[in-house]
Amino acid sequence: MPENKKVKVAFFDFASCEGCQLQVLNLENEFLNLLEHIEIVNFREAISEKSDDYLIAFVEGSITKPSDIPRIKKIRENAKILVALGACATHGCVNSMKNMFKINDVKKATYGDDDKLFDSEEAKPFETFEQAMPLDAVVKVDYYIRGCPINNKEFLMVVKALLKGKMPEITDSAVCLECQAKGNICLYDKGEICLGLISRGGCDAWCPSNGFVCEGCRGFIDKPNIERMKEIIIEKGLSLEYAEKRLQLFNSWELTKNKITLIDDKEKK
Amino acid sequence: MNKNKVKEKNKKIKNINLEYIMSVNVLKNFIEVLSTKYKTYAPVNKEKRVVWAQIKNFNEISRDYIDGIQTTILPPKYFFFPPNEKLLFLNSNNVDYKKNEQIHEPFILFGVHPCDIHGLLLMDKIFLENYVDDFYKEKRDNAIIIGMDTMPNEWNFSKSAGTDIIDSGFDIFLIPLKENKFYIKIATKKGLSLIKNINGLFPLNKNDKKLLTEFYTEKNKRYKRNVDMHDLPKLLDRTYESKIWDEIGKQCVACTRCSIVCPTCYCFNIKEDYYLNLIEGERVRTWDSCLRQNFALVAGGHNFRSSLKARIRHRYYHKERIFSYIYGKSACVGCGRCSRDCKANIKPDEVFNKLRQLEIKS
Ligand code: SF4
Ligand code: SF4
Ligand code: SF4
Ligand code: SF4
Ligand code: SF4
Numbered sequence: 001m002p003e004n005k006k007v008k009v010a011f012f013d014f015a016s017c018e019g020c021q022l023q024v025l026n027l028e029n030e031f032l033n034l035l036e037h038i039e040i041v042n043f044r045e046a047i048s049e050k051s052d053d054y055l056i057a058f059v060e061g062s063i064t065k066p067s068d069i070p071r072i073k074k075i076r077e078n079a080k081i082l083v084a085l086g087a088c089a090t091h092g093c094v095n096s097m098k099n100m101f102k103i104n105d106v107k108k109a110t111y112g113d114d115d116k117l118f119d120s121e122e123a124k125p126f127e128t129f130e131q132a133m134p135l136d137a138v139v140k141v142d143y144y145i146r147g148c149p150i151n152n153k154e155f156l157m158v159v160k161a162l163l164k165g166k167m168p169e170i171t172d173s174a175v176c177l178e179c180q181a182k183g184n185i186c187l188y189d190k191g192e193i194c195l196g197l198i199s200r201g202g203c204d205a206w207c208p209s210n211g212f213v214c215e216g217c218r219g220f221i222d223k224p225n226i227e228r229m230k231e232i233i234i235e236k237g238l239s240l241e242y243a244e245k246r247l248q249l250f251n252s253w254e255l256t257k258n259k260i261t262l263i264d265d266k267e268k269k
Numbered sequence: 270m271n272k273n274k275v276k277e278k279n280k281k282i283k284n285i286n287l288e289y290i291m292s293v294n295v296l297k298n299f300i301e302v303l304s305t306k307y308k309t310y311a312p313v314n315k316e317k318r319v320v321w322a323q324i325k326n327f328n329e330i331s332r333d334y335i336d337g338i339q340t341t342i343l344p345p346k347y348f349f350f351p352p353n354e355k356l357l358f359l360n361s362n363n364v365d366y367k368k369n370e371q372i373h374e375p376f377i378l379f380g381v382h383p384c385d386i387h388g389l390l391l392m393d394k395i396f397l398e399n400y401v402d403d404f405y406k407e408k409r410d411n412a413i414i415i416g417m418d419t420m421p422n423e424w425n426f427s428k429s430a431g432t433d434i435i436d437s438g439f440d441i442f443l444i445p446l447k448e449n450k451f452y453i454k455i456a457t458k459k460g461l462s463l464i465k466n467i468n469g470l471f472p473l474n475k476n477d478k479k480l481l482t483e484f485y486t487e488k489n490k491r492y493k494r495n496v497d498m499h500d501l502p503k504l505l506d507r508t509y510e511s512k513i514w515d516e517i518g519k520q521c522v523a524c525t526r527c528s529i530v531c532p533t534c535y536c537f538n539i540k541e542d543y544y545l546n547l548i549e550g551e552r553v554r555t556w557d558s559c560l561r562q563n564f565a566l567v568a569g570g571h572n573f574r575s576s577l578k579a580r581i582r583h584r585y586y587h588k589e590r591i592f593s594y595i596y597g598k599s600a601c602v603g604c605g606r607c608s609r610d611c612k613a614n615i616k617p618d619e620v621f622n623k624l625r626q627l628e629i630k631s
Contacts, residue, residue: 037547180525180529184342186612198524224522
């Protein structure tokens with residue numbers, strides 16, 4: 001393929017641990033093979049050049065501060081295809097845990113007495129929103145590569161599909177589908193609380209297959225029946241408090257946005 | 270002779286019906302001999318559950334399974350229609366494809382329960398009748414089925430479903446009896462060749478026949494779940510708008526487990542994945558479920574069954590109504606796996622009973 005026929009691709013990051021970009025770099029040889037079809041014009045973790053000319057943008061991270069807004073909007077304008085890369089970008093991930101608290105309490109908890117520095121003029125650029133948001137709260141997202149961190153094989157699958165001009169097959173089924181298809185013993189049968197019931201799969205049920213409960217790192221399935229999930233946990237005599245904490249870990253954005261709680265304030269006493 | 274008559278005749282020749290009694294020790298020996306010749310898969314314990322695994326001797330087989338306390342997590346469909354199967358190799362340069370030639374050798378499925386054999390016969394209708402699925406057929410042709418009767422477990426309602434008794438679909442069939450004896454029936458030439466060198470098979474005497482009757486009396490007594498399944502398609506025709514579907518729709522969490530563990534759910538997804546050269550790739554088939562949110566999503570963005578109520582109702586209508594109208598039989602064999610694994614407590618026998626009762630009341 002001639003050099004100029006390569007598809008231009010850019011990587012960007014917002015609030016995140018950059019682990020998902022690292023997952024891409026971890027592909028090593030496969031990543032090098034990929035470079036026969038794509039030209040990377042922006043990738044802070046790997047190269048120093050910068051350009052606004054790209055077809056596909058992979059964006060990691062959540063939107064957390066005012067200065068993020070013009071930046072992500074610019075990326076959206078430049079890119080023909082915008083792909084949210086990883087849980088921070090697709091549904092807020094751990095960043096959104098702060099959405100459950102008042103922002104001043106969060107600052108206090110993080111910086112102690114230094115929290116008053118936020119009031120100074122020099123701190124203006126670091127002003128943050130009350131909420132950490134996924135990308136699609138601000139711009140249109142075309143495809144979602146989920147997971148904390150992403151599965152880099154899924155990343156490859158998406159890139160290859162886009163290069164072939166096909167729609168990437170991203171699953172919308174619960175983790176249970178893949179988990180049961182593997183013939184795993186369900187962790188509820190061992191008295192554990194597994195979020196796989198209402199969480200989006202595509203990870204080949206990675207955690208339950210290794211004996212750990214699913215914590216929903218790929219977000220919920222569409223319209224999760226959390227009301228019923230709560231009843232199931234009560235029926236099985238399991239701890240709602242524990243379940244709520246698990247739910248909040250990766251999914252506080254959706255929980256706070258839709259005002260979903262397992263334990264009402266009344267019940268909390 | 271027309272085609273059907275030939276088929277009929279062949280069936281008769283194939284249908285051997287030899288019955289014997291043997292001791293558990295003879296069976297043990299039989300399995301040891303078989304498993305040296307063929308890969309032999311049987312239900313074995315895994316923690317507190319039962320799964321299919323390759324065995325070498327009788328003692329590896331799950332006692333719970335033989336006694337009918339529980340059945341396997343996945344049904345036997347797993348062997349013929351695996352959850353993840355590479356079908357074709359593609360080449361987009363010459364728009365060509367090559368079938369994924371799998372290696373096939375005869376294998377034994379040991380201990381398939383009557384309702385699960387019924388399940389396989391229904392799968393045959395899907396994969397072998399109108400359109401023959403090579404991938405399914407090749408594995409099916411290579412399978413030697415040794416069926417085994419058992420007591421019903423707490424979720425099973427195969428008596429109501431009419432699948433507690435089986436008279437075809439196996440090469441050999443066993444019934445565990447008291448006094449450490451097993452009844453053995455040989456139904457095919459394949460089955461006959463398997464027992465050729467086995468000593469210790471005796472014709473049934475009066476006492477054996479008594480044990481056999483006792484087995485069935487006990488089995489019938491043990492069914493805890495009974496449901497009137499007559500005319501179900503018509504009942505469903507009349508209850509499409511029933512409020513019961515609203516209730517069940519609220520109950521279901523769309524986890525899809527019911528269809529994954531069901532011996533007769535056959536929905537699949539086809540995916541294509543290209544290699545890094547973007548020219549060659551492969552086509553893969555994976556299990557799918559109608560409970561999944563976008564299962565009925567079509568081009569243009571319309572989803573025919575976006576609500577949970579519509580999806581769980583569809584599962585029942587497909588199993589009982591659509592399948593019955595096409596194949597003259599319900600697709601639910603009453604194995605109880607979905608009842609066992611549905612954490613939301615949705616059980617088909619209870620759903621049918623509710624629909625029937627509501628109709629009687631109103
Ligand atoms: S272990 Fe979790 S993911 Fe697996 S079947 Fe049970 S609930 Fe679903
Ligand atoms: S099982 Fe759940 S927590 Fe684990 S990788 Fe999959 S979606 Fe994430
Ligand atoms: S197993 Fe139960 S909760 Fe899960 S999809 Fe089936 S009916 Fe719904
Ligand atoms: S619907 Fe349920 S009971 Fe009926 S065959 Fe399927 S898994 Fe078994
Ligand atoms: S449509 Fe649903 S119920 Fe019918 S076979 Fe497919 S998954 Fe099973």
